[in-house]
Amino acid sequence: QVQLQESGPGLVKPSQTLSLTCTVSGGSISGGGYYWSWVRHHPGKGLEWIGYIYDSGDTYYNPSLKSRVIISIDTSKFQFSLELSSVTAADTAVYYCARDRSNRAAAFDIWGQGTMVTVSS
Amino acid sequence: QSVLTQPPSASGTPGQRVSFSCSGSSSNIGTNPVTWFQQLPGTAPKLLIYSNNQRPSGVPDRFSGSKSGTSASLAISGLQSEDEADYYCASWDDSLNGHVVFGGGTKLTVL
Numbered sequence: 001q002v003q004l005q006e007s008g009p010g011l012v013k014p015s016q017t018l019s020l021t022c023t024v025s026g027g028s029i030s031g032g033g034y035y036w037s038w039v040r041h042h043p044g045k046g047l048e049w050i051g052y053i054y055d056s057g058d059t060y061y062n063p064s065l066k067s068r069v070i071i072s073i074d075t076s077k078f079q080f081s082l083e084l085s086s087v088t089a090a091d092t093a094v095y096y097c098a099r100d101r102s103n104r105a106a107a108f109d110i111w112g113q114g115t116m117v118t119v120s121s
Numbered sequence: 122q123s124v125l126t127q128p129p130s131a132s133g134t135p136g137q138r139v140s141f142s143c144s145g146s147s148s149n150i151g152t153n154p155v156t157w158f159q160q161l162p163g164t165a166p167k168l169l170i171y172s173n174n175q176r177p178s179g180v181p182d183r184f185s186g187s188k189s190g191t192s193a194s195l196a197i198s199g200l201q202s203e204d205e206a207d208y209y210c211a212s213w214d215d216s217l218n219g220h221v222v223f224g225g226g227t228k229l230t231v232l
Contacts, residue, residue: 111167
């Protein structure tokens, strides 16, 4: 059974870059036609899609975050990563990695447990 | 402000049938499939419905989804106390080169 696990610092200073990694276990990260995603949940608010990456390296980003986001994939390590630059307090959230069954479907069928990231000096 | 509009709250009693709405536009729900997620407190979202009305393996048939035009609905029949959670709808939006959009979520209280 495929499982996802986020890792990375829980505290980031304002203006710095938030970096998280998601490790895929129990299955392949390539060849399955899946889109590997990042979604965040602001405290007391709704879910926000950050973007996703296909195993070919093709990426799709939330237009509101596009200028600050890079999602990359390392299939040899079964990992994909998120970099969010120039963070502010508004980026404080629980960050989830998730697997989307296909493109243009928003069908995230497997999720990591989530990791809380706080932006504060 | 979320792109998809959901009522912030709903309630029902055990055994009852409840439904939630999700309203969008021609660039998202009107053109693309709708997905529904359940999020229990302190846990990751769980996929409940995909492609408007399909249930993943393991999701009880008490949960059903439908779509008409630019709106979608999630219905829960035989309401149980463990159904108390936040429910989110989502869809692909074709504007701005395409992106996923979520609703603001509906908090279901089982009285």
